[in-house]
Amino acid sequence: MHSTDSGESPNRSGRRMLVRGSAVLTAFALGLVPSVAQASTPPTQLPTLVTTENIREHMESLQIISDYNGGNRASGTDGYEISAKYVIDQLERAGYEPRKDTYEYEKWEQNADPAFTQSAPEEREFARGTDFQTMEYSGSGDVTAPGAAVNADSDQSGCSAEDFADFPEGAVAIMQRGSCTFETKADNATEAGASAAVVFNHGNSDAPEDNEAFSGTLSSLSEIPVVGTSNAVGEDLVDAGGDLEVSLTVDAGVSTHTSYNVIADTEGGDDENAVVVGAHLDGVPAGAGINDNGSGTATVLETAKQLAKLQEPNNTVRFAFWGTEEEGLIGSTKYVEGLSDEELDNIGLYLNFDMLGSPNFGRFVYDGRGELEGSLTPPAGSAAIQKEFEDYFDSQGLVSEPTEFSGRSDYSAFMEAGIASGGLFSGGDGVKTEEQVEYYGGTAGEDFDPNYHTADDDIDNINWTAVEQLSGGVAHTVETYAESTLPVNGVRSYQGAEELRFDRKADSWLR
Structure with missing residues (x-):
């Protein structure tokens, strides 16, 4: 998963089963069967066929x-290539005809470490990562x-x-992060003759993501x-006023x-009502990426294998293993952008599984x-998907x-195209609360995945x-929607959703 602000600590109005959850835990403690709704979902076969062992x-x-191919499975590496061959082989053995959906993309890379210093009214050297980060698709310059x-x-x-x-x-523009995109700020600064642009975090709350140096x-x-x-x-740069002088060096470009x-795709099913089930196959260069996102990849792969053993589905189920997610959701975005209106x-609908x-x-x-405060209004039908999981x-x-x-x-990309979407997530870099320990166990005050984007994943x-x-x-849920999507889209997909403009593209902020 390419992410930071995960929203794993939802507000109370958006929670599911919070009061009921306490009763469930009490019932378990007493050795009783939990008194929760048992008949709200029809029985399905796949949950017993898709085993944790497999x-x-x-x-x-x-x-x-990963171990035998450079220690990671990042896009463009041998680790990714062999991972993809493994997925293809497993799908073929289950009777599928997998295909490679190839795309080109522009990759931005820094050729050298950036540097940012203040020379007046006092000298100060800023630390990369702690004090500042170069934005993706920043231009080069020594200013x-x-x-x-x-x-x-x-x-x-x-x-x-x-x-x-x-x-x-020729001055360096100092701007606050806010309502418009970073690209808009940079374009306006360039048009005004700025030699460089600095965007500082707004500090609207005590949350780290509102105060720390950020990836944009x-x-x-x-x-x-x-x-x-x-x-x-x-704030220090702004407070320096007219005496401020800074130096900024970035050496970067795209290739x-x-x-x-x-x-x-499943062999049978209605091609005009496809259920797309996706997980990203690539990881970050830091390590093997077995939770992020080997867990999603493995679960979707095993679900595909077991679904092939059941009777022909009513709806086509399309299993997708996305590339280049960790570099900005590129594989899934290129796929959606390449589709015709028809x-x-x-x-x-689309189901997403990233870190399980x-x-x-x-x-x-x-x-x-x-x-939730950090959610945009999803396309129609997304609420029905959420309810199915709940x-x-x-x-x-x-x-x-x-x-x-x-x-x-x-x-x-699916949501931006107006396609009802849903999925599951086991948590990333958000911090578990005491209340959540009551629901899931674990340790309060620690991240859901302390190994996120590290060699320990x-x-x-x-x-x-x-x-x-x-x-x-x-x-x-995959088996359910393979049979019927009626609660989600009345059989056909809905394309009339309002325009969505996310603030994030994976780990990077857009505004």
Whole structure:
């Protein structure tokens, strides 16, 4: 998963089974059967066929592939290539005809470490990562110039040309993060003659994501260097006033790369009402990526294998293993962008599974109702998907909670295309609360996955209870929608959703 702000701690109005969950735990403590709704979901076969043992075998295979191919499974590496061959081989053995969905993309890379310093009114060297981060698609440059604040006390800072009416030619624009995209700020600064742009975090709350140096993206290559800084650094720069002088060096550029998704359809089913089930196959360079996202890959793969043993589905089920997710949701976005209007209309819904075995896990269902603060209004039918997952967990006597639809995983492009979406998530870099320990066990005050995007995301750091419980939800919902999508889309997909504009593209902020 390419992410930071996960929304794993939902508000009370958006929670599922919170009061009922306490009763469930009490019942377990007394050795009683939980008094939760048992008949809300019809019985399905796949949850018993999709076993944790088989999922674990796939995950162990991905670990071995990583171990013998450079220690990771990132896009463009041997680890990714062999992982894809493994998935293709497993699908073929189950009777599928998998295909490679190839795409080209522009990859932005830094050629050298960036540097950012202040020379006046006092000297100060800023630390990369802690004080500032280069934005993706920042332009190159070696700049020493005065700094000039641009409407820096407003969340509209740098969002209009009028903000730059008196901007000194050649200065470095100092702007606050706010309501418009970073690309808009950078373009306006460039048009006004700025030599570089600094966007500081807004500090609107005490949350780390509102104060720390952040990872942002401009979506297309800027003509000038652009960095994001912490709120503290930004306020210091603004407070320096007219005496401010800074130096900024960025050496970066883009090059064209090729990668691919792996796609496989069930042999039977209605092609005009396809259920797309996706997980990203790639990991980050830091390690094997066995939770992120070997867990989702393995669960979707085993679900595909077992579904092939059942009778022909009413609806086509399309299993997708996305490439280049960790570089900005590229594989899934390229797939959706490459579909015609008719092909989009033939997709009934999308299900996303990204991280299902977090060590300090939760049972999180994507917020199809759009109730959480960080969620945009999802396309029609998404709430029905959320309810299907919740009802399944209810029937198992398990608490679940909603998690934000925030643009952090491969559902993003589907939602923007108006396709009803949903899925499951076991938690990433959010912190577990005391209340959540009552629901799931684990440790309060620690991240759901302390190994997220590190070398420790390996087979030894998977919570198999999480895999077992969440994979049951995956299997049940896939089988359910293979038979009927009526509650979601009235059989046909809905394309009339409002325009969505996420604030995130995977780990990178857009605004």
